[in-house]
Amino acid sequence: MGVSPLENIDTILVLLIALLFAVAAVAGLARRFALSYPIVLVVFGLLCSLIPHVPRIPLPPSIVFLVFLPPLLYVAAWQTSWREFRYNLISISSLAVFLVFFTAVGVAFTAKWWLPGFDWRLGFLLGAVVSPTDAVAATSIARKVGMPQRIVDILEGESLLNDATGLLALQFGVQMVVEGTTPSLGRGLLEFAWLTIGGVLVGVVIGFIVSSLERWVDDGPVEIALSLVVPYATYLAADAAKASGVIAVVACGLLMSRRSSTFFSPRTRLQANAVWDALEFLLNGFVFVLIGLQLPYVLAGIKGMSRVGLVGYGVAFSAVLILLRLAWMFPASRAAWWVRTRIAHQQYEQPQANQVFVVGWTGMRGVVALAAADSLPMTLNDGSPFPQRSMILFLTFTLILVTVVLQGLSLPWVIRLLRLQKHDGGYCEEGQARHLMLQAAIDFLTERRISARGEGEVHLYDDLLHQFQHRITSIDLCGPGGESSPSTGNGMTMEGLLLETVRRQRDELNALRENGRIGDSVHRSLERELDLSESRLA
Template identity: 40%
Template sequence: MHQAEIIVLLFAAVAVLAVVACKLRLPYPIVLVISGLALSFVPRLPEVKLNPDTVFYFILPALVYPAALFTSWRDFRRNLRTILLLAIGLVLTTMVAVAWIAHAVVPGLPWAAAFALGAIVSPPDAIAATAIIRRLGVPHRIQAILEGESLVNDATALVALQFAIGALVTGTFSPGYAAARFVWAAVAGIGFGLLVGVVMRWVQSHLDDPPIQITISLVTPFIAYLPAERLHASGVLATVAAGIFLGWHSPVMISARTRLQVYAFWETAMFLLNGFVFIVIGLQLPRILQTLNRESLTGAVVSAIIICAAVILVRFAWVIPAAYLPRLLSSKLRMRDPIPSWQNIAIVSWAGMRGVVSLAAAFALPLALSDGSSFPGRDYILFFAFSVIFTTLILQGLTLPLLIRKLGITHDGEADEEERRARLEANNAAIELIGKLRASGEFSSDTVDRLRAEYDERVEQLQLCAENPDDCRGEIATPQYQRLQREALRAERQTIIRLRNERVINDDALRRIQRDLDLAEARLTGD
């Protein structure tokens, strides 16, 4: 079977399995990994190799950029202290803890190789966690912290991995040099990403052609990532910086029609890439098992269990003190940012699922050192990395919804209330402008009154939502109003389809009218 056919079949499998996951009310990454694992044992199935270069230089920038693009800079900055504690402090602590344990339980594993393993399994992937959190509804801050952590932690882990491999190859390690390189990677990466963001903002603001602008948006993460890596800076941080910068400026940088299409494009691209990656993760097990003989497999399984337990427990051991100690030591911090509930801390501690970056980093380990000798413990590292990914995804991913329910964590409504207030203020501003335009005599009274009535209706709906927030979460209309308008929109759709079928209108006219109806329905539900 040709490689292109395999890729098409995998994308088709992603779509089918995502539907299955929705029916089972399970996060789709978990279903995809399990399905990929099951498919890997199908006889005569062509081998699907996870090419590290493809992951690092194509998939990773394409996943990081839209995540940064849709990140709230305000929320990211508000939670920056917590995010950095997790993305830098926890990653490095996990690396050290895993290295110490791996060196102890795996006979003959050098310290540098053990640190490489620690760096590989240290960064969590927030995709599965956020999929669960968005479905069940938890305080908005938890989601902001987990998503912010996942934007930065890959950079920390990959830089640390480079140091570990370098120490193994050269036999030396300089803490001072490593610290300087780390600072350079961070500062240069962020600086270059902001430079790319400034240039792309200028380019996008001078265009009004959605296909061209989507193409520019598509290449932006690679323009940020690849040169930054050439400069030995962090390509991940460069992509994150460019994405957050452009996301902040997108409301005034591109037109409404372009923005709608860009967001739809990236939403689809993220789903396809994430789905492809998770199903391929499951397919890698036979390839990994081939590297281990039966005698070593039993010992490797025991060691993998110990390492998986360490990865999970270290997160608890870090998150809990990091949440309490700074606030206990600083009254100013405690007043500005009160101690979160222990339930919220428990959720953040448990949401440490690993993903594709860990497995790709393991496969990217060199086969041999500069002297021609094989990379020590590479087979074990591959097996341990897969074990950590699979265990955290399945164990934590399947139990996280249960934990959220048992702890009684619910949506705090903070983001929805902010949105409602913003909508109300925007509508009141429009009403004020309409009043001024009426007084100017520039528009007829009938036209002004008609538009004013629409805005008055919106304001009334928003005020009703303030009185009954449970019935209006994320919406601008009451449920009864929504049902009525959906029925009206359905009647309009049926009519234009009938007119097209009767050849009264052509397909172009149908698509133009249908687009207006689609936008009306999307606006109705706040999508």
């Protein structure tokens, strides 16, 4: 009997190297032509799957949920602004919780009319499979096309949380089909409450434990290695507690990102960011290429139906999902605005119709939906084959292609047509933060100048004060600025004084974030500048 290619370690290594090279080359070309790389990588994988004799590379659900998902969720949560996430939580919950079940119920009531062999139970299961949106695709494409930050924040928050809701709906759907029973509303609410609350508790506890350990470790490679272990440990711990691993990783990532300013040294933070940027790119690249390569597996189980008919069902199903999301968006956005302004007493402008439409149009699906479809059991309790399993897998695959490729490519055109321009209030926050940081440095130097010894030290303080005062007068309070620190001198006294000044600016920057004056994205941008300055000086 011959040896399967995937059982040969040499073949596996060759395939991994080939995939790595393909991801780097194709993503590089995508960026060269200003295209979103998830779109190009999915298309590349799809085209490769059509080439004869190309080795088939499976994408088991266990690999997705245990290898790819935890670090990708962790880094997405790390990069999310806690202030914006908390501010938009009502709107995010409308999409991440209620829209998921609206989608599942909507598909349950529509699928039985036009999908052969589907009843309302299989329709609910299909809707649960495809309800979660993809964090990577939505964020990458939204940022690439210059979407307003307000919309990007909501899309990021939705895609971080709706995986947990979608997997709960999937659990209910599988139970209804396999066991023939319908879960009660009370049981469903209790399970959802434990998945959410338990996941948050596990994530927060692990976050506090790891951040406390980090204070005792002062070794860059060790700290980076620990940061790589955290998402996997958090996901597995939550899974062992029967809570949501997704929610746990998101909660841990948000907490660790918030506290990283207190336990990472500047040099370690720069190194960790570089490692995580590379890891995120590679994992995302592998995921999107592998999605495209799954076409042979998707088609293998479907018999007795023409390719044209399959494509017709896939396109029609994608249209139904897009229309369901758009139908939810307009009344739900108004309801969320009412709750935020009347009950939560937020200063929040009612979203305009063009903004609501774009959020509804940006419902990309990704690898979680495909893994959920592939995770369906092969048989029922009585041993009979699971009904319509191959069709569910095909419809999910088609929806991913339509939403990532077609909707993703159409987004720039839609934004231009709706005249939805990017108004970046982050520039104003960044300019004001730079001004306050430099003012803190000037106050610090002014205090120290009083106790200066000798004419040489007085001249040193005057020189530095002159440089910082020149910088503060040249700042555009509503525009991007440059480095926060002046150039260093040659002597050790100058370097030491600048080092203390940078640290005083860091204290001011952390205080601005804690007081809610700036968001996490502005904080990370300015913190990186201070890290670079302090690393050079140290």
